[in-house]
Amino acid sequence: EKKISRKIKEAILAFQLERRYTKKEILTRYLNQVYFGSGAYGIKSAAKIYFGKNLDELTISECALIAGLPKAPSWYSPFVNLKKATQRKNIVLKQMFDRDILTTNEYKDAHDEPIVLQKKDKPANKPIFFLDTVRSSLENKFGAEYIYQKGLRVQTTIDIELQQVCEQSVEKHLKIIERRNTILEPGDLQAAVVAIQNVTGDILAMVGGRKQNKKDYYNRAIKARRQPGSAIKPLIYAYAIENGYSQASLILDAPVIFDQWRPQNYSKTFAGDITLRTALVRSLNIPCVRLLDNLGLRQVAGFCKKMGIQVNKNINLTFALGSAELNLLSLTSAYTVFPNQGIYVYPGVIQYVKDRRGRMDWVYRPNKRWVMSKAGAAIMCDMLKAVVTEGTAKKAQVLDFPVAGKTGTTDNNRDVWFIGFSADVCVGVWLGTDSNKSIGPKETGGKAALPIWIDIMQAVKEKFGKKILCDAG
Structure with a gap:
C-alpha cells in the first residue's frame, strides 16, 4: 500500500518510537521479531534453525549470513538457495570491512569460511498435517500477525x-x-x-x-x-x-x-x-x-x-x-x-x-x-x-x-x-x-x-x- 497517508503515519510512529526507546532497544525488538526465513522468527530462532547454535556461539561469517536474510528471507534462506545466501553474506561482510568493522584478516577469514548448516529435517519426517492444524488454530485464536511476531511457545497435544x-x-x-x-x-x-x-x-x-x-x-x-x-x-x-x-x-x-x-x-x-x-x-x-x-x-x-x-x-x-x-x-x-x-x-x-x-x-x-x-x-x-x-x-x-x-x-x-x-x-x-x-x-x-x-x-x-x-x- 503506497499512499502518502501511510508514509505520514509511519513517520509519526517512528518519531514516537525514537522518543520512547533508544536505538539499541529498537534494534533489539526488531531482531527478536523479524522473519529470517525457513520458519525462523527472531534472530535466536534463526541461529538454532540454520546452525544449531546459541547466538554467542556464532562465527562472524554465520552472523553475516543471518544479517543478510531479512531483505528477502524466502529467497536468501540457505536451505532454499545456498548460492544466493552465500552471495548475500559476502555483501554484508564487504560492507562491514568498508566501514572498518572488520580487519583485513577477519574479513578474509569470514569470506572464505565454508557454510556448515544444521542438518534440516526432511519434510516427510514432520507431522505436517498436525502442524498445519496447530497453525490454523493459533491464527484463529490470536491472528496471524500476533503469532508470527510475538515469539510464542506452544505446547501441543501430539504424541x-x-x-x-x-x-x-x-x-x-x-x-x-x-x-x-x-x-x-x-x-x-x-x-x-x-x-x-x-x-x-x-x-x-x-x-x-x-x-x-x-x-x-x-x-x-x-x-x-x-x-x-x-x-x-x-x-x-x-x-x-x-x-x-x-x-x-x-x-x-x-x-x-x-x-x-x-x-x-x-x-x-x-x-x-x-x-x-x-x-x-x-x-x-x-x-x-x-x-x-x-x-x-x-x-x-x-x-x-x-x-x-x-x-x-x-x-x-x-x-x-x-x-x-x-x-x-x-x-x-x-x-x-x-x-x-x-x-x-x-x-x-x-x-x-x-x-x-x-x-x-x-x-x-x-x-x-x-x-x-x-x-x-x-x-x-x-x-x-x-x-x-x-x-x-x-x-x-x-x-x-x-x-x-x-x-x-x-x-x-x-x-x-x-x-x-x-x-x-x-x-x-x-x-x-x-x-x-x-x-x-x-x-x-x-x-x-x-x-x-x-x-x-x-x-x-x-x-x-x-x-x-x-x-x-
Whole structure:
C-alpha cells in the first residue's frame, strides 16, 4: 500500500518510537521479531534453525549470513538457495570491512569460511498435517500477525510415538491394498487417521494423507467430506437408546419401500424381527432405516449436531446408510461420547501458549457438554464391543483388551472406514481416493481400514494399558 497517508503515519510512529526507546532497544525488538526465513522468527530462532547454535556461539561469517536474510528471507534462506545466501553474506561482510568493522584478516577469514548448516529435517519426517492444524488454530485464536511476531511457545497435544505409528501403518497398508487391486495405480489410494484422547479431547495424532507426495498438504482428516456408510449408524442407535429403546427392542428386517426407495441389506437377505443389538452388530441397513423413520429425521439430526456432526437440514432416510458427507475428525470425536460417559469434548491440538518470556498467555479449557446419559453411553459401548466380538470387526480380537467400534463401507467401495475406541483413546481411519473411484470390489471397512486401526490400538495399549470399557450393567 503506497499512499502518502501511510508514509505520514509511519513517520509519526517512528518519531514516537525514537522518543520512547533508544536505538539499541529498537534494534533489539526488531531482531527478536523479524522473519529470517525457513520458519525462523527472531534472530535466536534463526541461529538454532540454520546452525544449531546459541547466538554467542556464532562465527562472524554465520552472523553475516543471518544479517543478510531479512531483505528477502524466502529467497536468501540457505536451505532454499545456498548460492544466493552465500552471495548475500559476502555483501554484508564487504560492507562491514568498508566501514572498518572488520580487519583485513577477519574479513578474509569470514569470506572464505565454508557454510556448515544444521542438518534440516526432511519434510516427510514432520507431522505436517498436525502442524498445519496447530497453525490454523493459533491464527484463529490470536491472528496471524500476533503469532508470527510475538515469539510464542506452544505446547501441543501430539504424541510423537503414536503419530509415527499412524504414519507407518498408513504407508504399509496402502501399499498392500494397491498391490492386491489392479484397478489402483501406485499412489492412487489415500488415507486419513485421527486419534483423540476421550476425556480431554486432545488430538494425539493426525494423518491427512500419505507421505509420498511431499507437496500434498491437503488434510483429508479435516477438509475432505466423504460419505461414512454404516459408520454413522451408532449415532442413530444412540438416539434410540436415549429415547426408550433397549438393546433387546425388536425391529423388523424385511422388504420395505419409502417413497419409491427400496433399501437393501448388503447381503440381500432378510432376518425378520431382530433386536437392535443384532441389527447394529450385523450392520443391517433396513432395520436402521426403519429406526430412523420411527425416531424422526429432525430429531436425529439435532442429536448428531450435539455430537459435533453438522447435518444438512434436507437429509432424508438415506442418512441411515451414511449418505451425508462429513469429515473424519468430526465423526471420530462424536464416537468419544460413548467411552466418555455421554460427554462430548470439542477436540483440540493445543494445551497452552506462552509468550517469549515464558509467561502463560493462554491455557486450553475443554469445551464440554452432556450429550447423552451415562447409562445410555455404557449401553452403546456394550453394543459396539459386540461388533468386535460377534460382528464385522472380529479381526480386532487380536488386540486382547477391551475395544469397541464400527465399520463403514460406501457404495462401490469408494470409501471405507473404521472408527473405534478403548477406555482412553478413540481412533478413526478412512481410506479412499481423491477421484472418488472404487478402491477394489472386495475392500470393506473391516478388510482395508481395520488393519490400520489395529496397528494403532496396539500402540495405544502399550501406552495406556488395558482398561475396562464402561459397563452397561
